[in-house]
Amino acid sequence: MIQIKNIHKYFKTKEKVLHALQGIDLNIEAGKVFGIIGRSGAGKSTLIRMINLLERPDQGEVIVDGTDITKLSVDELRKLRHQIGMVFQHFNLLNSRTVLDNVIYPLRIAGVDKESRKARALELLKLVGLEDHVHKYPRQLSGGQKQRVGIARALATEPKILLCDEATSALDPETTQSVLALLNEINQKLGITIVLITHSMDVIRNVCDEVAVIDGGKIVELGEVVNVFLHPQHSTTKALLSESGVDADAWKLFSDNVHGDVIRLTYHGVAAAEPLLSHISRELELNLSILQGSVGKIKDTPFGQLVIVVNYPEHTPAEQAKAKMKAFFEEKNVDFEVLQA
Template sequence: MISIKGLSKYFTSNKQRITAVDDLTLNIKEGEIFGVIGYSGAGKSTFVRLLNRLEDPSDGQVVIDNQEITKLNAKKLRLARQEIGMIFQHFNLLWSRTVRDNIAFPLEIAGVAKAERQERVQELINLVGLSGREDAYPSQLSGGQKQRVGIARSLANNPKVLLCDEATSALDPETTNSILDLLVDINEKLGLTIILITHEMHVIRKICNQVAVMEQGKIVEQGEVLDVFRRPKETVTRKFVEQVMGADDEDESVSHLIDTYDQGIIIRLHFIGETANQALISQVAKKFDIAINILQGKITQTQAAAYGTLFVQVEGDSEEINRAVSFIHDETSVEVEVVRHAE
């Protein structure tokens, strides 16, 4: 659907060249919700503006639905942009226009007839949950309602791609979740490909299929969200994961558990996907003559699946403990590791 090759953007400041996007290459599948995360200055907002040529690239190419955006002349680019919707952090609404008229604006520019325009606007108002607010002005709306207007406006021309540049950064957590739920609903109903730019890992965790991590204009890590959460490779990625999971000083944690609990064995269980929601502990406790004490753990939910880690202390006859550990290893999809053996 979207192919990006060798994309770069340079700016000149005080006779020095500044690289905002540096030789970036990506492929994004049709219908995917693809997240791009990075701290301020990483180049992510410049990157998203290159996709619809609000910024012209210095090098490289962008191909969307078999059309090379980077080679289009002004007239063809205007037509191509109708298939690329965009929503912004600060809404960018026309303050002198009502909700209805804001949504209708891109249709007016496209020359859509009035009757068809009115019908389309009402469809979008219903889709984004703004029924009854059609005649309100932006100053009369909450932040979440303003962003819903922005989303509806971006969908007016039936785009194939929706670009979201920090679309929830100006919103409170509850409103953020409602907007993310709306984006998922739109993705499922319309089959839109969504590219989500953010600096908040919980946004990536909640709705994205894939994520690319940007730092100093480059993509330093990329993959399925669940894999990136489970095994972050780069320092910047680990910092983002800690936004959701907390700092993971696992070696220190294991040492503390070993020093604190001196009976039985201590095992670490890794839950992935459906197993994160299974009652494994109670199942094992009933099946084997052992005592299980949950020491600590954490679990999170990504768009693809849940995952988490649990430390437990197991006491009982050593042979029975071994049978229980073998059962978990052989008969379930939970990964098990003995981190402290019986004395």
């Protein structure tokens, strides 16, 4: 659906030339919710604005449905943008127009007849839960309600792609959750591809299927959210997770006082509910203690992660017991990683 190939972007100032995007490559499948996360200045806003060419690359290709959109004419690009909706951080509503008129506005520009555009706008306001607010003005709405209007407006022209530029960063935590739930509902009901940028791993965890971590204009980690969240590789990813309360290396605080093998177990889906530790400890007569643990949900997938210390019985060779334990967990689709031996 969306391919970004070797994208480079430069911004010139009086003092220097900033290389904002440095050889970005991404493939975003149709129907997925794809997250781009990074700190301020990492390049994520510039990157998402490449998808509808609000920012043009200095080098590289942006391919949507097989077409390199950097080569389109002005008229062709205008038509393409009807297929790409955008939701903004600060809503960007027309304060002098009602909620209904804000949603109607892009349909009027697109040349949709009066009766059809009103019907479409009312349908969308019902979808986002604002059917009772159609005649209000933006100043009469809460932040969450304003963003729902922004989402309805972005969907007006029936786009295939929805871009969300920090769509929840101006909202309180409870409202953020409701807006993320709405985006998830829209993705499931309409099959629309959603690309969002954020600085929060909690947003990624709640709504995204795949994620790209960007730092210094480069993609430093990329993959399914479950894998990136539970097995972070890059220091930037680990730092972002730690800031959201998930520190995969917290067990190291106790490492000097540990006697035995330190093992990380990661499981998701059905395995998250099974009493695996009690089973293996009885079967192999292991002494187990938990150094660190967490449970939760990544989008719709329950997960758990434990860091345990294992001491083996004296009558069984340690390597033999470890091999049996590893085989047991792998059979149960639990990732088994020796952190310290």
